[in-house]
Amino acid sequence: MSLPRLLRPRLVASAHCDLPCGVYDPAQARVEAESIKAICEKYQASDDPEFRTRSLIIKEQRSELVKHHLWVLWTDYFKAPHFERYPELHTLFNEATKLAGAGGAKGSADPAVAEELLTKIGEISKIFWETRQS
Numbered sequence: 001m002s003l004p005r006l007l008r009p010r011l012v013a014s015a016h017c018d019l020p021c022g023v024y025d026p027a028q029a030r031v032e033a034e035s036i037k038a039i040c041e042k043y044q045a046s047d048d049p050e051f052r053t054r055s056l057i058i059k060e061q062r063s064e065l066v067k068h069h070l071w072v073l074w075t076d077y078f079k080a081p082h083f084e085r086y087p088e089l090h091t092l093f094n095e096a097t098k099l100a101g102a103g104g105a106k107g108s109a110d111p112a113v114a115e116e117l118l119t120k121i122g123e124i125s126k127i128f129w130e131t132r133q134s
Contacts, residue, residue, distance in 0.1 A: 024077040026121060026124055026128050027125075029065075029066050029069035029121050030125065032062045033066050033100070033118050033121055035062045037114035037117075039058060039059045040059065040108075040111040040114050043055040059109070063101065063105050066096075066105070066117065066121075067100045070093060070124070077128070078131070085131075086131075089124075092120060092123055092124050096117065096120035099113065100117055105117050
């Protein structure tokens with residue numbers, strides 16, 4: 001028997017963390033996106049330059065978290081049968097992650113952009129919960 005074959009894992013698992021716990025929930029992305037929207041609203045209402053700078057930094061961090069949580073769902077939870085049943089899933093995830101990125105909430109302090117992100121996450125969430133019931 002060859003050495004590479006002996007070293008090859010017998011079981012391959014994938015998860016959003018180092019332990020394949022099987023716990024997935026789009027609520028993680030939604031909570032971060034709600035935070036982004038609230039930050040945008042507070043940013044718009046403030047004239048304090050230090051507060052506004054801190055707001056932008058925190059908003060960008062939250063945007064990265066949204067993207068992370070969405071990617072985990074997209075790449076680890078949803079499988080081929082889901083994409084066959086819901087062919088719009090790839091587009092929804094693509095649009096949502098772009099809305100969380102530099103061209104969306106990360107690069108904008110407009111609460112309306114954050115609301116668009118929340119809407120996309122809501123659409124993903126609806127499909128997620130439908131797949132959990134079937």
